[in-house]
Amino acid sequence: MRFLVDAQLPPALARWLVEMGHDAGHVADHGLQSVPDRQIWxxxxxxGAxxxxxxxxxxxxRALAEAGPAIIWVRLPNARRRELLTWFDQALPAIIDVLERGETLVEVI
Structure with missing residues (x-):
């Protein structure tokens, strides 16, 4: 699966996703860290990310659009990088499953 990690989340999340076998990059990797959301979209x-x-x-x-990328909306409180990666390690299989079933907006609480 291909992921694009937005600026509010650490580049380490994208690197971790690559280690887990996914194609992932952070917006900074693509020169998108300071562009409008429209360009990231x-x-x-x-x-295909x-x-x-x-x-x-x-x-x-995403809720209002008929088409566009899938969105994983992370609503977890601010956490240290290690805590975030530990959380993703536990949650990623369920997130992948939901995306593969065709969901386009995944809210992570």
């Missing part, structure tokens, strides 16, 4: 559509974000704007846009 378009990049995700073009590259699911956006992992803490930005509610992406979730709202």
């Amino acid at each position: 378009e990049f995700a559509v073009t590259s 699911c956006i992992i974000t803490k930005d509610e704007d992406f979730a709202q846009r």
